[in-house]
Amino acid sequence: xxxxxxxxxxxxxxxxxxxxxxxxxxxxxxxxxxxxxxxxxxxxxxxxxxxxxxxxxxxxxxxxxxxxxxxxxxxxxxxxxxxxxxxxxxxxxxxxxxxxxxxxxxxxxxxxxxxxxxxxxxxxxxxxxxxxxxxxxxxxxxxxxxxxxxxxxxxxxxxxxxxxxxxxxxxxxxxxxxxxxxxxxxxxxxxxxxxxxxxxxxxxxxxxxxxxxxxxxxxxxxxxxxxxxxxxxxxxxxxxxxxxxxxxxxxxxxxxxxxxxxxxxxxxxxxxxxxxxxxxxxxxxxxxxxxxxxxxxxxxxxxxxxxxxxxxxxxxxxxxxxxxxxxxxxxxxxxxxxxxxxxxxxxxxxxxxxxxxxxxxxxxxxxxxxxxxxxxxxxxxxxxxxxxxxxxxxxxxxxxxxxxxxxxxxxxxxxxxxxxxxxxxxxxxxxxxxxxxxxxxxxxxxxxxxxxxxxxxxxxxxxxxxxxxxxxxxxxxxxxxxxxxxxxxxxxxxxx
Amino acid sequence: xxxxxxxxxxxxxxxxxxxxxxxxxxxxxxxxxxxxxxxxxxxxxxxxxxxxxxxxxxxxxxxxxxxxxxxxxxxxxxxxxxxxxxxxxxxxxxxxxxxxxxxxxxxxxxxxxxxxxxxxxxxxxxxxxxxxxxxxxxxxxxxxxxxxxxxxxxxxxxxxxxxxxxxxxxxxxxxxxxxxxxxxxxxxxxxxxxxxxxxxxxxxxxxxxxxxxxxxxxxxxxxxxxxxxxxxxxxxxxxxxxxxxxxxxxx
Numbered sequence: 001x002x003x004x005x006x007x008x009x010x011x012x013x014x015x016x017x018x019x020x021x022x023x024x025x026x027x028x029x030x031x032x033x034x035x036x037x038x039x040x041x042x043x044x045x046x047x048x049x050x051x052x053x054x055x056x057x058x059x060x061x062x063x064x065x066x067x068x069x070x071x072x073x074x075x076x077x078x079x080x081x082x083x084x085x086x087x088x089x090x091x092x093x094x095x096x097x098x099x100x101x102x103x104x105x106x107x108x109x110x111x112x113x114x115x116x117x118x119x120x121x122x123x124x125x126x127x128x129x130x131x132x133x134x135x136x137x138x139x140x141x142x143x144x145x146x147x148x149x150x151x152x153x154x155x156x157x158x159x160x161x162x163x164x165x166x167x168x169x170x171x172x173x174x175x176x177x178x179x180x181x182x183x184x185x186x187x188x189x190x191x192x193x194x195x196x197x198x199x200x201x202x203x204x205x206x207x208x209x210x211x212x213x214x215x216x217x218x219x220x221x222x223x224x225x226x227x228x229x230x231x232x233x234x235x236x237x238x239x240x241x242x243x244x245x246x247x248x249x250x251x252x253x254x255x256x257x258x259x260x261x262x263x264x265x266x267x268x269x270x271x272x273x274x275x276x277x278x279x280x281x282x283x284x285x286x287x288x289x290x291x292x293x294x295x296x297x298x299x300x301x302x303x304x305x306x307x308x309x310x311x312x313x314x315x316x317x318x319x320x321x322x323x324x325x326x327x328x329x330x331x332x333x334x335x336x337x338x339x340x341x342x343x344x345x346x347x348x349x350x351x352x353x354x355x356x357x358x359x360x361x362x363x364x365x366x367x368x369x370x371x372x373x374x375x376x377x378x379x380x381x382x383x384x385x386x387x388x389x390x391x392x393x394x395x396x397x398x399x400x401x402x403x404x405x406x407x408x409x410x411x412x413x414x415x416x417x418x419x420x421x422x423x424x425x426x427x428x429x430x431x432x433x434x435x436x437x438x439x440x441x442x443x444x445x446x447x448x449x450x451x452x453x454x455x456x457x458x459x460x461x462x463x464x465x466x467x468x469x470x471x472x473x474x475x476x477x478x479x480x481x482x483x484x485x486x487x488x489x490x491x492x493x494x495x496x
Numbered sequence: 497x498x499x500x501x502x503x504x505x506x507x508x509x510x511x512x513x514x515x516x517x518x519x520x521x522x523x524x525x526x527x528x529x530x531x532x533x534x535x536x537x538x539x540x541x542x543x544x545x546x547x548x549x550x551x552x553x554x555x556x557x558x559x560x561x562x563x564x565x566x567x568x569x570x571x572x573x574x575x576x577x578x579x580x581x582x583x584x585x586x587x588x589x590x591x592x593x594x595x596x597x598x599x600x601x602x603x604x605x606x607x608x609x610x611x612x613x614x615x616x617x618x619x620x621x622x623x624x625x626x627x628x629x630x631x632x633x634x635x636x637x638x639x640x641x642x643x644x645x646x647x648x649x650x651x652x653x654x655x656x657x658x659x660x661x662x663x664x665x666x667x668x669x670x671x672x673x674x675x676x677x678x679x680x681x682x683x684x685x686x687x688x689x690x691x692x693x694x695x696x697x698x699x700x701x702x703x704x705x706x707x708x709x710x711x712x713x714x715x716x717x718x719x720x721x722x723x724x725x726x727x728x729x730x731x732x733x734x735x736x737x738x739x740x741x742x743x744x745x746x747x
Binding site (some may be wrong): 382383389 | 554556575576577580581586588592594595596597601602604605606608650654
């Protein structure tokens with residue numbers, strides 16, 4: 001068992017090095033500075049992990065380098081920030097999105113009938129294109145003169161609840177009778193696109209359909225939701241804003257993560273899936289997508305930076321000396337071994353650790369994790385076992401984007417929310433993945449923590465030794481170079 | 497055996513398929529019929545297109561032309577996972593087991609319905625007792641023979657009507673070849689098998705029917721018992737591969 005011994009030796013050396021470095025920093029910086037800088041490093045590391053985990057999972061399974069990952073981080077922050085501060089925009093647009101998605105989701109309902117149609121070859125080719133065109137026209141009609149910019153502007157006005165619980169004036173929305181036809185048209189538009197996607201007349205697509213009941217469930221649920229949200233467009237945002245701030249923040253985190261998941265699934269299905277045979281195009285496509293998303297956000301909300309208010313649990317002035325005191329008072333800082341540290345950053349560290357545990361359990365204990373680990377090696381064979389690998393790709397991509405979006409909303413209360421906020425995290429995410437080893441989530445965690453610490457201590461030394469602050473940024477790249485020279489596959493990467 | 501040839505009921509019927517890999521025309525009209533409950537073997541030289549035939553049936557290299565009919569249903573053009581879920585198990589060449597997964601996980605992954613493995617565990621561990629003992633080892637810690645057994649066992653986890661087995665004896669020691677042959681013979685009682693096998697002695701002992709594939713075309717088919725007597729045919733299409741005794745096939 002020579003191999004085993006070698007492994008143990010490496011682990012011992014690694015632990016010694018880590019403790020050596022930490023002890024050196026500790027004795028150099030002194031207790032106070034050491035604890036403060038370490039906690040800052042862990043905070044950064046947690047955010048790096050949330051970005052890098054998605055990157056590494058997606059790359060490991062699909063060999064896709066997602067250059068739009070930073071934009072997903074940014075969008076997560078925007079989604080969560082808006083839900084928390086003023087969800088008028090979200091609830092104003094939601095019925096439209098739901099209606100279109102409900103339209104798309106009728107595919108399983110209509111496909112079994114459509115593929116059985118008897119069409120000539122030329123019509124088989126022409127009909128989907130005509131359906132797409134019709135869908136596009138109806139879709140454009142549906143959103144004609146929809147004041148999306150005005151709706152988006154509402155997000156810039158934080159609505160404060162007064163002591164009586166009354167809300168400041170919400171910007172008036174289109175009256176229901178005029179708004180109503182938009183979701184209806186969008187549903188039709190979605191259904192037309194769905195009909196095109198179903199490949200009418202293509203007999204090779206004929207499969208035994210599932211029972212009608214099962215096929216009806218999803219579109220009906222979505223339609224009911226569409227109708228529901230059409231009616232509660234205005235009252236829903238009031239309801240959210242009157243909620244307890246902590247609960248609202250928890251919901252904002254969930255909304256941002258869910259939004260990331262759905263956005264990821266949408267992007268994978270519509271844009272990445274057709275390009276798997278041309279991997280280089282995926283790089284260009286995601287890079288382009290990141291620009292498009294950033295510009296879109298700028299158009300809607302201007303290239304301004306917003307500061308999200310911290311939820312009440314982390315917002316009251318004052319310093320708590322114990323965790324119990326913090327939870328009781330909602331203090332904004334807490335004293336840890338005599339060092340004053342923002343409580344919200346502790347929450348971010350916790351978030352990173354919890355998500356690491358979640359990803360670890362997912363990968364080692366669940367069937368999905370098993371499929372991912374197998375798919376990394378040989379997706380074709382996984383497919384031959386009867387597993388829909390395409391769907392697994394979609395889920396993994398969506399999951400990766402959801403993690404990035406979670407990082408975004410996690411960062412929103414202490415980073416300015418602005419269109420470029422994800423860029424730096426994407427860069428660091430890629431460096432993390434290279435250090436940790438492509439495809440390894442454990443590596444992503446280790447790499448993220450190393451980078452976070454390097455950044456924090458880099459800042460510390462820059463300040464103390466009066467060096468340029470860019471030394472902190474450079475330190476991460478230097479670490480990457482050292483790792484690449486000593487272990488080109490990354491700390492936890494596999495050689496093959 | 498005569499019963500089989502008389503019933504015209506084929507579980508799998510591959511009808512003059514054309515398959516391209518990239519721009520290479522690998523299969524140019526291959527037809528194979530597999531009767532229910534039989535073992536049919538694809539014979540032919542290296543590179544003749546035997547493996548591609550299996551992959552085409554499986555949907556991994558979809559055919560451009562021709563039909564694949566399984567259990568009365570046209571399956572060409574369907575995606576591989578759909579085809580597998582109709583009840584086809586695939587044992588690829590080079591024992592493509594998952595190296596990062598344990599033996600147990602490799603088997604679990606092949607489940608199509610919850611509890612598939614529990615239902616068939618006795619049968620599987622009866623055929624390959626080693627696998628139960630090794631269940632906690634990772635795929636990359638297994639010997640070549642153990643990997644091959646795992647690859648076959650994996651195809652037995654779900655309820656399969658047809659097994660496509662590609663070169664089960666490749667690179668195995670003689671004693672393991674014997675064990676593998678025993679296992680495949682036992683499988684015959686419950687399923688139908690389409691086999692690719694270079695080892696002619698093994699093939700001739702196992703299979704009832706054969707199809708010879710040469711240069712991407714199926715050129716000859718019939719009863720194995722007839723082929724063994726037809727030295728001329730063997731020589732023409734299989735050449736060197738049959739002169740190798742079992743022991744020589746050890747890698």
